[in-house]
Amino acid sequence: MHVEGTFETAAPIDRVYALFRDPVAFTDCLDDPHAIHPTDADHFEGTITTGVAFIRGTFRVRGNYGPGAPNQSLTAHLSGTGMGSGLDADFAIQFAAANGKTQVGWKGDLTLTGTAATLGERMVRGTVEKKSTALFENARRKLEGPA
Amino acid sequence: MGEAIHGGIGQSIQRKEDARFIRGKGNYIDDVNLPGMLFLDIARSPYPHATIKAIHKEKALATPGVLAVITGADLAAAKLAWMPTLMSDTQMVLPTDTVMFQGQEVAAVVATDRYAAADGAAAIEVDYEPLPVVVDPFKALEPGAPVLRPDKGKKDNHIWHWEVGDKAATEKLLKESAVVVKEKLYIPRIHVSSIETCGCVAQVDVMGKLTVWMTTQAPHAIRTVFALVSGLPENQIRIISPDIGGGFGGKVPVYPGYVIAVVAALTTGKPVKWIEDRTENLTSDSFARDYHIEAEIGATKDGKVTALRVKTLADHGYTDAAANPSKFPAGLFHIITGSYPFKSAFVEVDAAYTNKPPGGIAYRCSFRVTEAVFAIERLIDNLAHQMKIDPAEFRLKNFIPPEAFPFQSALGWTYDSGNYAGALQKAKGIIGYDALRQEQAEKRAKGELMGIGISSFTEIVGAGPSKTFDILGIKMFDSAEIRIHPTGKVLARFGTKSQGQAHETTYGQILAEELGIPVENISIEEGDTDTAPYGLGTYASRSTPTAGAAAAIASRKIRDKAQKIAAYLLEVSPDDIEWKDYKFQVKGVPGKSKTMADIAFAAYTNHPPGMEAGLEAVDYYDPPNMTFPFGSYICVVDIDKETGQVKVRRFVAVDDCGNIINPMIVDGQIHGGLTMGFAPAMMEEIQYDPQGNIRQSSFLEYLLPTAVETPHWETAKTTTPSPHHPLGAKGVGESATVGAPAAIANAVVDALQPYGVTNIDIPITSYKVWQAIHAKGGP
Numbered sequence A: 001m002h003v004e005g006t007f008e009t010a011a012p013i014d015r016v017y018a019l020f021r022d023p024v025a026f027t028d029c030l031d032d033p034h035a036i037h038p039t040d041a042d043h044f045e046g047t048i049t050t051g052v053a054f055i056r057g058t059f060r061v062r063g064n065y066g067p068g069a070p071n072q073s074l075t076a077h078l079s080g081t082g083m084g085s086g087l088d089a090d091f092a093i094q095f096a097a098a099n100g101k102t103q104v105g106w107k108g109d110l111t112l113t114g115t116a117a118t119l120g121e122r123m124v125r126g127t128v129e130k131k132s133t134a135l136f137e138n139a140r141r142k143l144e145g146p147a
Numbered sequence B: 001m002g003e004a005i006h007g008g009i010g011q012s013i014q015r016k017e018d019a020r021f022i023r024g025k026g027n028y029i030d031d032v033n034l035p036g037m038l039f040l041d042i043a044r045s046p047y048p049h050a051t052i053k054a055i056h057k058e059k060a061l062a063t064p065g066v067l068a069v070i071t072g073a074d075l076a077a078a079k080l081a082w083m084p085t086l087m088s089d090t091q092m093v094l095p096t097d098t099v100m101f102q103g104q105e106v107a108a109v110v111a112t113d114r115y116a117a118a119d120g121a122a123a124i125e126v127d128y129e130p131l132p133v134v135v136d137p138f139k140a141l142e143p144g145a146p147v148l149r150p151d152k153g154k155k156d157n158h159i160w161h162w163e164v165g166d167k168a169a170t171e172k173l174l175k176e177s178a179v180v181v182k183e184k185l186y187i188p189r190i191h192v193s194s195i196e197t198c199g200c201v202a203q204v205d206v207m208g209k210l211t212v213w214m215t216t217q218a219p220h221a222i223r224t225v226f227a228l229v230s231g232l233p234e235n236q237i238r239i240i241s242p243d244i245g246g247g248f249g250g251k252v253p254v255y256p257g258y259v260i261a262v263v264a265a266l267t268t269g270k271p272v273k274w275i276e277d278r279t280e281n282l283t284s285d286s287f288a289r290d291y292h293i294e295a296e297i298g299a300t301k302d303g304k305v306t307a308l309r310v311k312t313l314a315d316h317g318y319t320d321a322a323a324n325p326s327k328f329p330a331g332l333f334h335i336i337t338g339s340y341p342f343k344s345a346f347v348e349v350d351a352a353y354t355n356k357p358p359g360g361i362a363y364r365c366s367f368r369v370t371e372a373v374f375a376i377e378r379l380i381d382n383l384a385h386q387m388k389i390d391p392a393e394f395r396l397k398n399f400i401p402p403e404a405f406p407f408q409s410a411l412g413w414t415y416d417s418g419n420y421a422g423a424l425q426k427a428k429g430i431i432g433y434d435a436l437r438q439e440q441a442e443k444r445a446k447g448e449l450m451g452i453g454i455s456s457f458t459e460i461v462g463a464g465p466s467k468t469f470d471i472l473g474i475k476m477f478d479s480a481e482i483r484i485h486p487t488g489k490v491l492a493r494f495g496t497k498s499q500g501q502a503h504e505t506t507y508g509q510i511l512a513e514e515l516g517i518p519v520e521n522i523s524i525e526e527g528d529t530d531t532a533p534y535g536l537g538t539y540a541s542r543s544t545p546t547a548g549a550a551a552a553i554a555s556r557k558i559r560d561k562a563q564k565i566a567a568y569l570l571e572v573s574p575d576d577i578e579w580k581d582y583k584f585q586v587k588g589v590p591g592k593s594k595t596m597a598d599i600a601f602a603a604y605t606n607h608p609p610g611m612e613a614g615l616e617a618v619d620y621y622d623p624p625n626m627t628f629p630f631g632s633y634i635c636v637v638d639i640d641k642e643t644g645q646v647k648v649r650r651f652v653a654v655d656d657c658g659n660i661i662n663p664m665i666v667d668g669q670i671h672g673g674l675t676m677g678f679a680p681a682m683m684e685e686i687q688y689d690p691q692g693n694i695r696q697s698s699f700l701e702y703l704l705p706t707a708v709e710t711p712h713w714e715t716a717k718t719t720t721p722s723p724h725h726p727l728g729a730k731g732v733g734e735s736a737t738v739g740a741p742a743a744i745a746n747a748v749v750d751a752l753q754p755y756g757v758t759n760i761d762i763p764i765t766s767y768k769v770w771q772a773i774h775a776k777g778g779p
Helices: A013-021 A023-027 A121-144 B058-062 B072-077 B113-125 B166-177 B217-229 B256-267 B280-284 B369-386 B392-399 B420-431 B433-445 B503-515 B543-570 B595-606 B663-682 B734-750 B766-775
Strands: A002-009 A034-038 A041-054 A055-065 A073-082 A085-098 A101-114 B037-043 B050-056 B064-071 B082-084 B088-092 B104-109 B126-128 B158-165 B179-187 B201-204 B210-214 B236-241 B272-275 B290-299 B305-315 B345-350 B451-456 B480-485 B490-494 B522-526 B577-579 B583-586 B589-595 B614-619 B631-639 B646-656 B714-717
Touching: A002 A121, A002 B104, A002 B392, A013 A023, A013 A073, A013 A085, A013 A101, A013 A121, A013 B714, A023 A034, A023 A041, A023 B158, A041 A121, A055 A085, A073 B126, A085 B126, A101 A121, A121 B280, B037 B113, B037 B256, B037 B280, B050 B104, B058 B064, B058 B113, B064 B072, B064 B256, B064 B490, B072 B256, B082 B217, B088 B126, B104 B113, B104 B256, B166 B290, B166 B305, B166 B345, B179 B369, B201 B256, B210 B217, B210 B256, B210 B490, B217 B256, B217 B646, B305 B369, B369 B392, B369 B451, B369 B631, B369 B734, B392 B420, B420 B433, B420 B451, B420 B646, B433 B451, B451 B734, B480 B503, B480 B595, B490 B503, B490 B543, B503 B522, B503 B543, B543 B577, B543 B589, B543 B595, B543 B614, B589 B595, B631 B734, B646 B663, B646 B734, B663 B714, B663 B734
Parallel strands: B037 B272, B210 B236, B305 B345, B490 B522, B646 B714
Antiparallel strands: A002 A101, A034 A041, A041 A055, A055 A073, A073 A085, A085 A101, B037 B104, B050 B126, B064 B104, B082 B088, B158 B345, B179 B290, B201 B210, B201 B272, B290 B305, B451 B631, B480 B490, B480 B614, B577 B583, B583 B589, B631 B646
């Protein structure tokens, strides 16, 4: 399942990049309950409690940052299992400075397996789009809030 | 002939077992509760194909109430991580390193109650590394496809190739045929969806004897498999199959949950219960169908069929766990010549592994017969349409005539008896075929879509003769053991197992007829391997053809002895005694007679000197041939061409299952069978997305017909007895499921003739019909 979007923020590009390069700070933008901690400079793990409609539970997730360029781009991979389901996601985020603002473009490819994908198939796409949009909107608000 | 015995053959008496069912007093597997019983739940794979890097038990074991976690590694230590399938493949009980389909069992939790077990299963953490997924059997056979079963020494995903018939002669005849039609048909994966899911209770007593109450259609065969897998002596294993809420083939295989529960009982020393939930049942148990068929038939210019050629790819999932007789990897698919005297035929089937649960079990169908009937009846209709001959007329022109029986089919079967034209003519008369064709012509002139579909099927049931039919080497006989008590009451036990078919009534009626004892004085028992004689169980419409025959033969053995006792009591020679009006009479002296009850009492109190006391007999019936029920179904549909919605207006089913034991029960079988034929024709399909996710994991997506969707069925019979069955019966449990889908599909294709449509794969959804109409320039 592919999701993508863009947003523009008045925050400077180095601050924007820093937010997304910090797994704790970035995942704090999730609306769902979570507990993520880094295991080294590029890897992180923890739990995210989420769901599709009535199918809810806690995913045990692991992630890592992939190739990227500071203040220009980053990639990340996230995988996890929980509530009889599997989750694999690849994100690519682009950053560009323009007119004193920072433009952020993001793309994600997400694969759900198991109960969430089968029982919740009809609702998965809408839920993923809603949650990913909320995630990046929360990031934008955070960037435009107090440093 | 005097009055009929109460409950004898041919009477529509009420089902004896319903006295407990309708009062909620059935004893199903989840009704079995033992003191100190533990509960088992299973953690399942969310991935359709993945390497297991680690299984973390800690959180599960810390869950209140959880006593144990069982993994593949635990089973491997006891050499129980794998088990044999009925087709001599191997199947994981629990995986040690790789999962092969979504929903596969990964680890099991044993707990003090069902909720704790479920919480424990949810707390199991597994580290997976996803592997490439193959769900399309054609792609599975392409070079470079991931090899799914390297453990079998495989270098590709091809399981087996099977063929039958004369390839060269068929090729020649097809080339010489004036007309040849060819069609690709997909018969999708479906699930039997019994009301009761699978489950068991396993208990080991203080003497080490294992008792398993389980949902099985074949308790004796299961006991033997358990003995072979576990190494336990067979006399130390007792399988009890209590009341079963539907089987339809889905309760023939041994599922991992059964084995794990047994291991849990052996490990904990306490009884352990395992009951599937609906999603587990729909996603993990064995499936039916999944046949990709390419078929072609030829005909002369005057419309006589010549040859049939069929190439099929079977998707068996990750293991070949089909429930077929051992010598028939594609089941009895070669009944595909159907009701027609092809001069030659050739059938080949290839099987492939994919990342799906095991396929190849039946869905109320005798070993791939529905697939065969669907293909031949669809092709016959297409041929008739192409030759612009009415499909009924085409069939009547081509049927095997009654005088040709016993008939040797082009693929080697010897059909016992049949009158195909008689059944079709009767169906035509009931439905008013000619008037419907006239109405159809008028509607077509107005642009309305109405279709008439026929299916004149030939079934093959009653597996089967021991010279060719076995499962894991066990011959497919079945058995009856009859004991008449001194007061003339009867206890009879059978190797089969009813799952709703009303064996207590049907067998009781056979015994009533054969022994002259009212049916209310006869008790029937099945399903307990400690008491019932060995048999291969109930599936593939085999109970009446095999165990029903055994009941008749065993009864006649009793009558032979009873005749001698009667002669002794009446002080005449046994040769002067005849069995007449359900009594033993002195020939020519009707007033001098003894009933079976009189003789039973004497058998224990006053039997002839030198004769053993008692009145009982056992028969293991080895059928000399299969039986070949048949029928003609006609379906009328109306289609809304704006939406593609199909409405079944009428459906007439004329069945011929030979002599009928209980007409009401047969009607019930046909009504249920027709509904289970309508279901895959119009609604049911198990699909997987390219990532291997099952799309129908609950009844939200897997659509069963309710009373609202189910058409009104009009049923009738013809009677053509089987010449080799002791009662002339043939079996009927699956005929309607086998015959109905083709009639419905043919009706839809017939309705769409103005658009040149030759096929719509089942299930025929409104969207598929709408697409077919639009593809041909419709509204």
